[in-house]
Amino acid sequence: MSRDLLYRSARQIAADVRTGKISAAEVARAFLDRIEATDGQLKAFITLSPIAEPPNPAGPLAGVPVVLKDNLCTRDVPTTCGSKILRDYRAPYEATVVTRLRAAGATILGKTNLDEFAMGSSTENSAFFTTRNPWDLDRVPGGSSGGSAAAVAAGQACAALGSDTGGSIRQPAALCGVVGFKPTYGRVSRYGLVAFGSSLDQIGPITRDVADAALLLQVIGGPDPLDSTSLPDPPPDYLNQIERDIRGLRIGLPKEYFGEGLDSEVRARVMEALKLLESRGATLTDVELPLTPYAIATYYIVAPSEASSNLARYDGVHYGHRTEASGSLIDLYARSRAEGFGPEVRRRIILGTFALSSDRIDAYYHRAQRVRRLIARDFERAFRLVDVIAGPTSPTAAFRIGEKAADPLSMYLCDVYTVSANLAGIPGLSVPCGFTSSDLPVGLQILGRALDDLTVLQVGRAYERETGPMTRRPPLPAPSS
Amino acid sequence: MAIDRDAVRKIAHLARLELSEAEIELYQAQLGGILDHIEKLRELNVEGVEPLAHAAALATVHREDEPRPGLSTEDALSNAPEKIGPYFVVPRILDAP
Numbered sequence: 001m002s003r004d005l006l007y008r009s010a011r012q013i014a015a016d017v018r019t020g021k022i023s024a025a026e027v028a029r030a031f032l033d034r035i036e037a038t039d040g041q042l043k044a045f046i047t048l049s050p051i052a053e054p055p056n057p058a059g060p061l062a063g064v065p066v067v068l069k070d071n072l073c074t075r076d077v078p079t080t081c082g083s084k085i086l087r088d089y090r091a092p093y094e095a096t097v098v099t100r101l102r103a104a105g106a107t108i109l110g111k112t113n114l115d116e117f118a119m120g121s122s123t124e125n126s127a128f129f130t131t132r133n134p135w136d137l138d139r140v141p142g143g144s145s146g147g148s149a150a151a152v153a154a155g156q157a158c159a160a161l162g163s164d165t166g167g168s169i170r171q172p173a174a175l176c177g178v179v180g181f182k183p184t185y186g187r188v189s190r191y192g193l194v195a196f197g198s199s200l201d202q203i204g205p206i207t208r209d210v211a212d213a214a215l216l217l218q219v220i221g222g223p224d225p226l227d228s229t230s231l232p233d234p235p236p237d238y239l240n241q242i243e244r245d246i247r248g249l250r251i252g253l254p255k256e257y258f259g260e261g262l263d264s265e266v267r268a269r270v271m272e273a274l275k276l277l278e279s280r281g282a283t284l285t286d287v288e289l290p291l292t293p294y295a296i297a298t299y300y301i302v303a304p305s306e307a308s309s310n311l312a313r314y315d316g317v318h319y320g321h322r323t324e325a326s327g328s329l330i331d332l333y334a335r336s337r338a339e340g341f342g343p344e345v346r347r348r349i350i351l352g353t354f355a356l357s358s359d360r361i362d363a364y365y366h367r368a369q370r371v372r373r374l375i376a377r378d379f380e381r382a383f384r385l386v387d388v389i390a391g392p393t394s395p396t397a398a399f400r401i402g403e404k405a406a407d408p409l410s411m412y413l414c415d416v417y418t419v420s421a422n423l424a425g426i427p428g429l430s431v432p433c434g435f436t437s438s439d440l441p442v443g444l445q446i447l448g449r450a451l452d453d454l455t456v457l458q459v460g461r462a463y464e465r466e467t468g469p470m471t472r473r474p475p476l477p478a479p480s481s
Numbered sequence: 482m483a484i485d486r487d488a489v490r491k492i493a494h495l496a497r498l499e500l501s502e503a504e505i506e507l508y509q510a511q512l513g514g515i516l517d518h519i520e521k522l523r524e525l526n527v528e529g530v531e532p533l534a535h536a537a538a539l540a541t542v543h544r545e546d547e548p549r550p551g552l553s554t555e556d557a558l559s560n561a562p563e564k565i566g567p568y569f570v571v572p573r574i575l576d577a578p
Contacts, residue, residue, distance in 0.1 A: 092556035186537045199535045228542040229535075297519045308496060315497075317569050319560030329572050334499040346498055350489065350508055351515060353496040367522055369532030374525070376533055409514050425536025450536070 005030050006155035007473070010064045010212040011239075013158055014105070017063030024063030025051075028107045031065040035109070035156045038476050043131050044141075044151040046070045047077045048110040052102075059105025061219055066101055067157040069148050070111035071118055072203070073192040074098055081194050082116045082126040085314050085321045085340025095192025096227065097161060097203050097220040104219045109157055112147025116342045117311065118168055118196045120144050121414040124405050125344040132401075133176060134474035135440055139398040142172030148206045149176040153441075154476055159216055160206040165197045166299050167393075167418025169204045170430040174393035174443020177432045177470065179460070180206045181213045183453050185425035186231040188217070189224030197306040198229075200299075200422040209469065210431060210460040214238035217453065236454055243465075244458040247281030251459070252386030256292035257417050263396045269442040270392045273433035276466055277390075277459070287382040287389060291375045292420065298375060299419035300412055301355045301368035307345075308352025314340060347408060376424040383449045388459050392417055393430040393443035417445060427453040431460045432470060482516040484509060 005013075005027065016022045028051050039045055047070070056062060068074065071081045073091035080086045101108065115125035123131040123146035131146045133139040134154040141150040145162025149172035152160050162169040164182035173180025181204045188203045195201065205216035221235040251274065258267060278284050316322035316336025323335035341349070355364035382389060395416060404411045421428040426447055433444040444463065448456035489509045493500045500508070554567050563570040 089560055092552060092559055199537075225544070229537050231537070232542075291525075294521055294525060297521045300515065301519060301522075312497075316562060317571055320562075322562035327572065329574050330497065331499075332572055333497040334494075337497055338499040341498070346500075346504075347508060347511060349496050349498060350492050351512060353492050354484075354488075354512070357492065357495065364519070366532055367527060369534060370527035370530040371522055371525055373530050373533035374527070376536065408511055409518060412515075412518075423536065 006034055007208065008158070009209060010061060010158050010207065010215055013064050014060060014062045017105070018058060022063070024057065024105075024107055027063045028065055028109070031109055031157060038154055038156060041132060041137060041476065042134060042150055042154055042156070043129050044112050044147040044154070044156060045110045046080055046082070046113050046128060046147070049074070049077050049108050051107060056103065056105035059103065060215065061101065062105035064106045065109050065158050066106045067109050067112050067148060067151050067160045068098065069114050069145050069160070069162045071114060071163060071194040072098055072161060073194070074108070074111070077111060079111070079194065081118070082114045082128060083340065083342065083345070084127045085337070087321070089319055091192070093192060096189040096224045098192065100220050112145070112151055112160065114147055115144035116345050117194070117307070118144040118163055118165055119307070119344050119348055121167070121171055121411050122404070123147060124401065125342060127342050130401055133398045134476055135177065136398065136438075139400055139440070140175070142175035142394070142398065144168040144172070145180075145206065146172045149173050149178055149180065152176070152178045152206050152208060154474055159212055161203055161220070162206050163193055163201055163203050164422065165200045166303060166422050167415045169206060170418050170428055170443070170445060171394050171414065173206055173430040174445070175398040175441065177441030178206055178208055179210050179213050179432070180204065180430045181217065181457070182421060182428045183217060183221065184231070184427045184450050186229050187221050187235060187453060189227040189230045191224055191226035195310040197303040198310060199306060200303060202422070210429070210457055210464050211239060211242055213429070214242045214457050231451075238454055238457055241454060242457055242461045244462065245281070246277060246459060246462045249282045249388070249459065250285055250386040251277060251282050252285050252287035252382055252389040254287050254289040254292065254382070254389060254391060256289050257391030261395050261413070261416065262392060265436040266392050266394070266396060266442050269434040269436070270444050273444045273463060274390060277463060280462065280466060285386055287386055289378045289382060289420070291371065291378045294371055295375060295420045295423065296412055296416055298368045298371045298423060299415065300351070301364050302372060302423065304348040304352035305355045305365050306352070308349045308356065311345070311349055344408070372423050375420055379420070379424045379426060387455055389447040391445055393445040397436045397438070397440035397442055421447055424450070426450050427456045429456050429460045431463055433463070435472070482513060482520055484512050484516065
């Protein structure tokens, strides 16, 4: 099967399957061969799915091979969350997004690696293994949706779903040279997404171009009676409205996103991308997001607090790992959890329990919630002056495996440009915008107003229309035939 | 901000996490570093600012109070590490009479 098929857009594959040019089974076979040839090195997958009966051959995703971050519940294979505590867990129900993908005709190829419970920026916190960056196997793919991003970049899948609590779709997309979109909070149902920070978590697509991200969002988005935080209004037709002339569009550049800590090559690529948009008629305006230096601190109270509460359900009684040791019921809880959770998850549970404990809740959790409101107001003010905000997705390109593993705070600081969107609930897109001199991809981030996912996608699309489809491929072994 | 060992031990107990002495020492040091960064939030005046718990522009959602299919007992127990009939099993919590 030609390499061309492995890098074909979801739109094209679905059209080819619908018109009978190629069958869904042939498409699936080609991608499974690619996975077989490359995943020994890449390690993107935790589990491969059994390929089901030929899916809906007339659907918008007919025959499109999609992979799922392994915190999305499926009935046919385990949902591990990259954790020992859920190693053998088989969800008794399916996530709404998975049901919608299947109904649209997608072929689910498998479940991808992640930092345990989506807590991390590199997949190094997975209990099983670290996924490699397809552009440089000694480097991380980013995280926590690192397996999904690596698989799409390497042509192991046409598209993927990830989840983004503080940047976990956008940052790995940037580090792997693919598109990652975190929709407005509530746009996509969270039913069947294993909860981490419920007020922050959002599922979104990882694809090779922005139009495919729009197509996937079209399929997975919209209200769901099983998630009462899903937005009640039906989403607009993203794909049909994605092409837009950006003349007159106002792009805000927050000076806080271009300051200390930003790698000079990342800055250069992002500025080149913004100048290109300017040359096509958009205006670049300086804006201020003065609360940016407080975003990480706010996030690392809010997210671990919600996590410590959400993860209380892993008790060794209802499902998941149970200790062999005997003792009281409290011992059973404490030992099962100690044996089942890895170091980062334990660290965040402790941090969250600390911030929520009765004598500290005002000084930590409640203060962070107040700052969260100030951060949301920062964006509201900026969006009175501009239509979108743009800057780098990540302060650096992919870092080396092990480089930040010993220092949790240095890892947390990777999220400096991404966490604010989750705190404010606004949409954020990462689009590939070139490479560093070490041949590592760089991502341009575009943030928009709450509910205005469409404009964000249109700006990303306008950029990729100008640059054309990415022709550069990761230096992995080529398919055998 | 320094945080002492006993505080880490107490939090671990509240979180139902058994930690070794070595882990308590490690988390004590790492938590201290993270909390130093978090201390930044004290620089801000948040007087009179309403806490923001949730970014969704949604009021509480209501639905009709009608029965609908839920998880079956069999499905609910399907991942239980230990079960007897329709029950989850836990260690004895009351002394035998």
